Amino acid sequence: MLLKPTALAIALTSASLLLAGCEPALPVKDSTSSPQWFASGQQAANNAAPQANTSKAKNIILVVGDGMGITTHTAARIYSGQQQGLLGEEFSLSFETLPYSALIKTYNTDQQTPDSAGTMTALVTGHKTKAGILSVSDQAQRSDCASGQQHKLATLFDLAEQQGKTTGIVTTARLTHATPAALYAHSVERNWESDNKLSAAAKADNCRDIAQQLIDQNNSDQALEVVFGGGKRHFLPEQEGGKRQDQQNLLTSWQQQNPQQQVLTNLQQLQQADLTSGRWLGLFSSSHLPYIDQRDTSTPGLLDMTKAALTRLKHNNGKGYALMIEAGRIDHGHHAGSGYKALNETQELHQTVQWLLNNIDLKDTLLVVTADHSHTLTLAGYATRGNPMLGVVKGNDDQGRPKTSAKQLDDGGYYTSINYRNGPGAVDWQQGDRTSVDPERAQQADYLQQALVPLESETHGGEDVALYAAGPWAHLFGGTMEQHWVYHVMHHALTSDNAGSEDRD
Structure with a gap:
């Protein structure tokens, strides 16, 4: 007897097509029977053991849904499916189709329910640390500049730059916000986004604000090739509508450092830029980028910025790239108590990852999709299927x-x-x-x-978050893992020369 395709079979087919670089056909509304559910379960069991890839990773992409807890996954999955005319529960978000997954413990060293600075530091340095601290070890005290001077932590991007890779950041939040900042800044206070927030003691100890650190970093050997997001106000002096009190226009300073460094401020400039070379700083909003439903035609979305960033990073002399993509406004939607905003931002992340899966080669690219922490969203109430x-x-x-x-x-x-x-x-x-x-x-x-x-x-939630992965050494993700272990798997993928080799760095 021939059986109609079921929800799980559709999801499995979609996953295999995505991993093969093909766009899956949209499923129709679910109408399965018990024998069909049973058959789809058999098919899932038969396909449950993908072959491990032990090649050295040439490229690495870390995707962070800020605040994208497991309830957010489930609600966004159903919501996205319903936007396509499905009941919704049978749908799969693009990253949920990846072959390897794990639960990630998110606590900071001083907080049961974490913040983004401590969690992102764990993800990109391999060290857990305190809430509010960016890529500085737990030995430092928050807001005490002097305490962090000797405890700066090397990041994933430091390793990638040492290997000659191009590096880039894409975010819908401010570039100086905690999640992106952890990749280039070292600060005992995440709120020191510009000098107007620096304490008198911090200034006396020569601590640099986060925006200044981005400019300083991009004038070094560890320069980022692409940095796209919001937060222009932290790079401009107060008399030009910014937040800075030191009278500096950091955008002008950055462009004057090197003729190959360009600033972009809208979608049209992004689309017209020749991204085959140079370093690009895109600041597309004074603060965070607007929510999806509030953007105008001059503001790029997460997918627009990702496409542009990957165009630049692929021109890398064959040495590969490292890219961090953050859907930062999932978190802000939740903080505002708006399920609508949070789910729409998650749907944009799903669409961006689906594009990635169609445009990267998982043979040499490790793709990791996770969250830094959860939120207090609940899904309950005995609603009927497709509600x-x-x-x-x-x-x-x-x-x-x-x-x-x-x-x-x-x-x-x-x-x-x-x-x-x-x-x-x-x-x-x-x-x-x-x-x-x-x-x-x-x-x-x-x-x-x-x-x-x-x-x-x-507020944030304190429960574990999910991680999904594919590509070289992705099979090392599994079970319930400490958040800082994620870095060590990525490090291993970038430094292991062959199957079974030990991490030599």
Whole structure:
């Protein structure tokens, strides 16, 4: 008997096509039966052991969904599938199709629930450290400039530059924000993005702000070829609309250092630039790049910047490249209590990784997709299959058939599938019963999901995050891993000369 393709079979087929560099056909709405689910399980078991690649990695791409916890994965998977006319649950995000995965523990050395500075430092230096500290060891004290002077940590990009590789950063956040900054800056305070935030003691100890460190670094042998994101205000003096108090225009200084160094400020310049050589600093917004639904035609998206960055990095004299891509505004959407924003930003990351899978060679490129930490997003409520991810919950009847009307609670009101443990959408319990969710309002872009604990900004979560990988030595990822181990797998992939070789660096 011939069986129709099932959801899992579709996902497996999509994965194999993506890894082969082909674009999979979109699946149709799921209508599987029990025998089909069983057959798809058999197929998954038969294809569950990909062959390990023990070649030395020529290229490495680290993709970070900032704040992209596992609940965000699940909700974005369903949401993205529903945008394509599917029920949603059967869909797979592009990075979820990668053959190797692991759970990653995210705590900082001083915090159970981490921040991005400490977590990104772990990912790119191989050292855990305190919250708020960028690529400086745990021996330093936060905001104490002198304590960090002798404890700077080498990064993944330092290794790549030593190997003669081209290096680049792409982010939808400010380039001086914690996640991208960990790759080029060493700071005991993540908030020292420009000199206006430096303490008097820090200035006395000759500590450099993060924007200044980027300019200094790019005037050295370890210069980045591509740096694309937001945060222009931290490179400009106050009289030019920036934040700097030292009267410096760092963009002018950077361009004057070398005629091969160019500054880009909008999408049109990015598209017209000859990216076959030179060093490129793209600052496309005063602060973070706008959310997807708020961008105008002059602002590039994550995929636009990734395509441009890879064009430059591939012109590398054959020695390879290292690229970090951050979907930084997933995190900000969650902090704002907006599931809509967080899921749309995650969907953009999914689309960017899908493009990567169609345009890189996993034979010599290690691709790692992970998050730095989680958030307090929850997905619950016994919604029926295919329930709109941003909508109110519709359940099933006693026979398991979907109901046509939304589920009402004992208080007579409705509720959504996704909510937050804390944040600006918190219910005011002092006013009595919970406010019912308006089914029409819940799916609007500016709606904030209900939360339990009232906070101005929703917080990070402390649970493990997921990691997905493919390419050389990706098979070393598995089980539950400490976050700083991720660096050591990437280091091993870049330095191992042959199968079974030991890390000699």
